[in-house]
Amino acid sequence: EAGVAQSPRYKIIEKRQSVAFWCNPISGHATLYWYQQILGQGPKLLIQFQNNGVVDDSQLPKDRFSAERLKGVDSTLKIQPAKLEDSAVYLCASRLGPSTEAFFGQGTRLTVV
Amino acid sequence: SQQGEEDPQALSIQEGENATMNCSYKTSINNLQWYRQNSGRGLVHLILIRSNEREKHSGRLRVTLDTSKKSSSLLITASRAADTASYFCAWGEYGNKLVFGAGTILRVKS
Numbered sequence: 001e002a003g004v005a006q007s008p009r010y011k012i013i014e015k016r017q018s019v020a021f022w023c024n025p026i027s028g029h030a031t032l033y034w035y036q037q038i039l040g041q042g043p044k045l046l047i048q049f050q051n052n053g054v055v056d057d058s059q060l061p062k063d064r065f066s067a068e069r070l071k072g073v074d075s076t077l078k079i080q081p082a083k084l085e086d087s088a089v090y091l092c093a094s095r096l097g098p099s100t101e102a103f104f105g106q107g108t109r110l111t112v113v
Numbered sequence: 114s115q116q117g118e119e120d121p122q123a124l125s126i127q128e129g130e131n132a133t134m135n136c137s138y139k140t141s142i143n144n145l146q147w148y149r150q151n152s153g154r155g156l157v158h159l160i161l162i163r164s165n166e167r168e169k170h171s172g173r174l175r176v177t178l179d180t181s182k183k184s185s186s187l188l189i190t191a192s193r194a195a196d197t198a199s200y201f202c203a204w205g206e207y208g209n210k211l212v213f214g215a216g217t218i219l220r221v222k223s
Contacts, residue, residue: 047212099161107155
């Protein structure tokens with residue numbers, strides 16, 4: 001089966017610019033997660049979708065980050081405007097259900113200069 | 114961390130030795146999972162243990178779970194150079210939330 005697809009793999013932007021990441025989860029996986037992983041740290045959950053509804057976005061900086069999952073399949077994560085501290089790897093994961101493993105994409109490495 | 118800890122932060126061992134990593138969490142969980150991450154790559158699932166299980170094996174991996182102490186451990190036996198990576202525990206909270214620990218960096222020297 002195809003894995004979780006993410007694009008782009010790398011992105012360099014200047015602070016105050018905007019950026020968007022795209023994720024295509026595994027077919028049939030209702031749960032989709034976006035994580036932010038700063039170098040040397042564990043992944044931090046930003047937002048969790050169940051189909052096209054948001055389940056948890058308690059750690060999403062909503063003044064600059066937004067995410068959507070139209071039609072309950074693909075998802076985009078946007079940052080506007082970016083700050084230097086947003087430099088990180090952004091990971092997308094999908095999961096069939098609560099008792100199953102999560103599958104991760106390769107991530108997007110964002111550098112804000 | 115407000116959500117949990119992993120220790121040690123880093124571990125360096127010789128090939129053939131065993132490696133043990135520990136994870137503690139603070140909430141009620143549905144299950145606990147361990148993932149591996151090679152430098153610059155995505156996370157790969159290793160093993161899942163349910164909250165009603167105490168021990169689980171998969172090849173050279175052995176995971177234990179003590180829900181009364183809110184802790185888990187991952188044992189890698191007969192380590193190989195290819196096991197060099199970062200290892201993360203992730204606990205599945207009710208509502209399908211998946212929260213990660215800070216990770217342990219394992220280096221296996223050949």
